[in-house]
Amino acid sequence: MQDTTKIIDFHAHIYFDPASRDAAARIREGLSTRFEVQLGRWHDRPIGPHPKAMYQVAFSPEQFGKLxxxxxxxxxxxxxxxxxxxxxxxxxxxxxxxxxxxxxxxxVEFLR
Structure with missing residues (x-):
């Protein structure tokens, strides 16, 4: 069993396409106004291990239960x-x- 103290923080990756970019923007706005988060850049095409356009949201373990x-x-x-x-x-x-x-x-090979 691993100890949860090993969790430094959490990331959420919000995936979108051109048709859903406005929805992604509304979610981003909601996250930024309601929670203490670090918002990553918009990536309008796949990057790293991610198969679709996305942005990353970093947040603390303390935020998990509400976010x-x-x-x-x-x-x-x-x-x-x-x-x-x-x-x-x-x-x-x-x-x-x-x-x-x-x-x-x-x-996943990108992460190795």
């Missing part, structure tokens, strides 16, 4: 990956992740 339920209710049909940051990129993005919406196939 993730908010995403569950306000994701506007977008697919979202939520994962811990423990220093093990592959495990964090796969075995220890959760998905809201469709589980997209990540390019």
């Amino acid at each position: 993730v339920p908010w995403l569950m209710l306000n994701r506007e049909g977008l697919d979202i990956l939520v994962h811990p940051e423990t220093g093990d990129d592959v495990g964090d993005h796969t075995d220890r992740s959760l998905w809201l919406g469709e589980k997209l196939e990540l390019n």
